[in-house]
Amino acid sequence: QSALTQPPSASGSPGQSVTISCTGTSSDVGAYNYVSWYQQHPGKAPKLMIYEVTKRPSGVPDRFSGSKSGNTASLTVSGLQAEDEADYYCSSFTDDKNPYVFGTGTKVTVL
């Protein structure tokens, strides 16, 4: 099972939006609405930001939104703030023997 493909980096100025893609296959992202996104600041544990493609856990700002089309999921961060600078990982449930797969990670920089 290969990792889901994410761009290594993305950036935007404060107040702008940035969108991160997460490309998988018809066995994972394309097969299930079980895509989740995690934010990880340096030296910290990941934090759940989006689950089931579009849903936000309690306490996550509505500046964070998720979507999916075919085998590609996306995370959009609107109204970028300095604290959004972090690594972001997508994850998907799969029908593989390994039921969970993570993305390669994207470093978001707030310019």
Place this chain on the structure above:
Amino acid sequence: QVQLVQSGAQVEKPGASVKVSCKASGYTFTDYYIHWVRQAPGQGLEWMGWVNPNSGDTHYAQKFQGRVTMTRDTSISTAYMELRGLVSDDTAVFYCAREHSDSGTYYKSFDHWGLGTLVTVSS
């Protein structure tokens, strides 16, 4: 509040085993699966497997089959991950994470994470 408190950093020699603990509090331990995720230095996240604290059932990633064992002790609300036959590439931070679920509905995501345990494999 939900907390997952992991054991401290460890240094092990190649060929040795390591056992990491994850003590849960703030919720009913047996109601939520515990997953283990590995992150090598400067690298991404890698799913290792899960343990069902209620039944003790486990499911491991194919990569770790035969080398990892995940267990739990319900009397102290603690999950464990043991990795054997350590090699230098096993140097990583190991996280436990709770599966996000609600009243029997599983969301296939991880809503609470431990702070991580750094395991260094070095001779």
